[in-house]
Amino acid sequence: MQFKDIKGQSVIANQLTEIIDSGRVSHAQMFLGNTASGSLALAIAYAQYLNCQHRTHYAQPGPDGLRADSCGECPSCKKYQQLTHPDLHFFFPTTTTSSVKSSPSSAEFQTEFRDFLLQTQQCGSLDDWYDFLAVENKQGQIREKDADNMVRVLGLKSYESSFKVVIVWMAEKMNLSMANKILKNLEEPAPNTLIVLVVERSDRMLSTIISRTQLVRVPHSTAGGGQWAGEVLLRKESVEQFAQLYVTWMRQLFKLNMLSLSTWVDTLAAYGREQQKQFLLYAQESLRQCFLRNNAGLPMQIDFGDAKFNSSFPTMITERNIEGLDKAFNDAIYAIERNAYSKIALMELSFAISRQLKKR
Numbered sequence: 001m002q003f004k005d006i007k008g009q010s011v012i013a014n015q016l017t018e019i020i021d022s023g024r025v026s027h028a029q030m031f032l033g034n035t036a037s038g039s040l041a042l043a044i045a046y047a048q049y050l051n052c053q054h055r056t057h058y059a060q061p062g063p064d065g066l067r068a069d070s071c072g073e074c075p076s077c078k079k080y081q082q083l084t085h086p087d088l089h090f091f092f093p094t095t096t097t098s099s100v101k102s103s104p105s106s107a108e109f110q111t112e113f114r115d116f117l118l119q120t121q122q123c124g125s126l127d128d129w130y131d132f133l134a135v136e137n138k139q140g141q142i143r144e145k146d147a148d149n150m151v152r153v154l155g156l157k158s159y160e161s162s163f164k165v166v167i168v169w170m171a172e173k174m175n176l177s178m179a180n181k182i183l184k185n186l187e188e189p190a191p192n193t194l195i196v197l198v199v200e201r202s203d204r205m206l207s208t209i210i211s212r213t214q215l216v217r218v219p220h221s222t223a224g225g226g227q228w229a230g231e232v233l234l235r236k237e238s239v240e241q242f243a244q245l246y247v248t249w250m251r252q253l254f255k256l257n258m259l260s261l262s263t264w265v266d267t268l269a270a271y272g273r274e275q276q277k278q279f280l281l282y283a284q285e286s287l288r289q290c291f292l293r294n295n296a297g298l299p300m301q302i303d304f305g306d307a308k309f310n311s312s313f314p315t316m317i318t319e320r321n322i323e324g325l326d327k328a329f330n331d332a333i334y335a336i337e338r339n340a341y342s343k344i345a346l347m348e349l350s351f352a353i354s355r356q357l358k359k360r
């Protein structure tokens with residue numbers, strides 16, 4: 001992965017290449033930001049640049065305003081482009097599948113993960129990864145077995161390049177024993193190693209881990225796309241279905257008709273957990289867009305498929321309720337990810353939205 005292939009992130013890319021050029025590479029870093037914004041792609045491009053034998057420095061700002069990039073041609077870059085470099089190691093959430101029936105870990109899924117990264121240009125989400133593994137309703141983890149493998153990998157001599165790189169994708173999915181086991185590696189790394197934790201939600205990371213890493217905050221890509229990756233990744237039917245569900249829901253919340261609300265909650269709760277989460281991310285993103293339309297005059301990208309709703313609903317989302325709404329959605333998504341009883345979480349969310357809409 002070269003920086004030039006990551007759209008809309010030249011500011012952070014330039015900061016990263018400068019850090020490497022000035023020899024100030026911190027051995028343990030946390031890239032915080034959405035995968036869809038390129039947080040994982042940036043981590044890989046960063047490692048590729050670090051190990052590139054012929055780094056390119058542009059006399060004039062290069063593609064997309066870049067100051068420098070890896071060459072893409074040297075033996076190290078070629079292996080990085082294929083994600084086959086022997087000193088590049090990935091750890092990521094896994095779960096049991098039809099082929100791995102017990103004690104899964106990243107080691108069992110290396111080929112699948114590489115294929116997934118190449119197919120999604122390293123911008124796929126965790127849900128996309130579960131879809132790729134066809135385990136739609138299971139939640140993965142990064143486990144103690146991964147920690148053991150990581151410690152082993154870090155103890156090995158590097159094969160050919162100057163830096164050995166370990167990337168932990170979605171590090172917030174590390175379970176407690178994994179997290180505790182790697183603390184020592186974060187604190188006292190072997191020489192010439194780089195550990196990058198790619199994280200979407202820092203509030204789900206142990207503070208002992210955060211304090212041992214250097215934070216690289218990856219902004220939303222200026223090329224568009226938030227946590228909800230939208231039409232690009234969702235099938236069109238799902239988007240239309242989501243829009244219908246959403247319009248029905250919001251109309252019920254204005255009337256607060258308990259009977260029809262409870263029927264609606266039953267409908268959504270019957271979906272798989274990942275689908276419920278996708279729907280909530282869609283709803284959360286739509287509120288953000290409504291707010292931006294009101295406050296900054298930005299056009300909506302989401303179409304609710306209902307002309308009256310399209311024009312009237314956004315005016316309900318103002319600076320008086322957007323933060324409360326956003327928080328209510330984060331809480332509900334968190335609860336559903338943690339296998340809480342969906343109906344209760346959805347009911348609580350409905351009441352919270354109803355209260356916030358009155359504050360407009």
Ligand SMILES: [Zn+2]
Nearest residue numbers: 052071074077
């Ligand atoms: Zn190179």
